Amino acid sequence: MTPLVDQFQRRITYLRVSVTDRCDLRCTYCMPERMDFLPKAEVLSFEELDRLCSVFIEAGVRKLRVTGGEPLVRRDIMEFLRRQARHLTSGQLGELTLTTNGTRLSRFAADLAAIGVRRVNVSLDTLDRETFQRITRRDQLANVMEGIEFAQKAGLKVKLNVVALKHDNAADIPGIIQWAHARSMDVSLIETMPVGDVEGDRSDQFVSLAAVRAELESFWRLKDIPDITGGPSRYVRIEETGGRLGFITPLSHNFCADCNRVRLTCTGRLYLCLGQDEHIDFREPMRAGASDADLLGLIGRGMAIKPRAHDFVISTPGAAPAVERHMSMTGG
Ligand code: SAM
Ligand code: SF4
Numbered sequence: 001m002t003p004l005v006d007q008f009q010r011r012i013t014y015l016r017v018s019v020t021d022r023c024d025l026r027c028t029y030c031m032p033e034r035m036d037f038l039p040k041a042e043v044l045s046f047e048e049l050d051r052l053c054s055v056f057i058e059a060g061v062r063k064l065r066v067t068g069g070e071p072l073v074r075r076d077i078m079e080f081l082r083r084q085a086r087h088l089t090s091g092q093l094g095e096l097t098l099t100t101n102g103t104r105l106s107r108f109a110a111d112l113a114a115i116g117v118r119r120v121n122v123s124l125d126t127l128d129r130e131t132f133q134r135i136t137r138r139d140q141l142a143n144v145m146e147g148i149e150f151a152q153k154a155g156l157k158v159k160l161n162v163v164a165l166k167h168d169n170a171a172d173i174p175g176i177i178q179w180a181h182a183r184s185m186d187v188s189l190i191e192t193m194p195v196g197d198v199e200g201d202r203s204d205q206f207v208s209l210a211a212v213r214a215e216l217e218s219f220w221r222l223k224d225i226p227d228i229t230g231g232p233s234r235y236v237r238i239e240e241t242g243g244r245l246g247f248i249t250p251l252s253h254n255f256c257a258d259c260n261r262v263r264l265t266c267t268g269r270l271y272l273c274l275g276q277d278e279h280i281d282f283r284e285p286m287r288a289g290a291s292d293a294d295l296l297g298l299i300g301r302g303m304a305i306k307p308r309a310h311d312f313v314i315s316t317p318g319a320a321p322a323v324e325r326h327m328s329m330t331g332g
Contacts, residue, residue, distance in 0.1 A: 062093060
């Protein structure tokens, strides 16, 4: 099989798949309190998801990240992951991983480790119970903390994803980094992205990671380390803590030239770029009886329309989101 290469000669090896749009939290930057979730018939079944991911792996995907919504709220999630883990055993897939809010990780951590998951990203924006409740609209910090503990005990490497929010957590970021590095967790800071309608004005919470970095550099030494992910993260090592810190900056830094990834929604749409609307639908062809060769053809068509770059701007207060779908549809 020839590798997946797009129209700008970027090699695509990384698929993020959102397995559900549902979630047990309601992070203010991600979705409104009263979120309209999709009817079940619109969401790919376990068999459809398994088949489609397997075809992508056949086509050359080497890394599969399962996300959502909250992947661990989907009822058949462990069966799905167990099925996908066969590609790890066969050597076709190099890494199977997931991004989770951690609320159910204590229940699943040991099983994840047992099937060959080595690393998980846990999203956690604060260590303070009240702030957690304000950001996520749910009182679940204790469960997340327990989830992280269980994950580490099961031998999973945990990385924290922290969305930088001007009013809610910007002042606490050094404390979160210190806490995480003392427990051998890397941290990635994320700028809020204008995707999907939420209640309130996201531009009000936007803080540039360039500003956060400048502040950290006023008391810590940050040493750049070369990028190995082909993604929007730029990493440094903090000499004082010894840990790694990533900056995910879709707005103030353009990472698109090295993009190696595409995203599949839980409805079977392949989005070629997080910040653009170009997509290919797989659900209807699959439900109409498409063969694996047909699906491979559709993946090839996707490579031909993957955009050169995203188009995010968050400068105008109250402006409409750059893309209408929520992060929980496309996955983080
Ligand atoms: N529920 C899981 C979680 O929170 O980790 C997985 C899905 S969530 C959509 C994936 C990541 O996207 C999380 O780290 C979350 O903080 C981030 N995210 C959600 N909405 C965002 C936004 N508007 N801007 C930046 N990051 C966002
Ligand atoms: Fe749920 Fe993750 Fe979105 Fe928060 S960021 S509402 S945990 S999907």
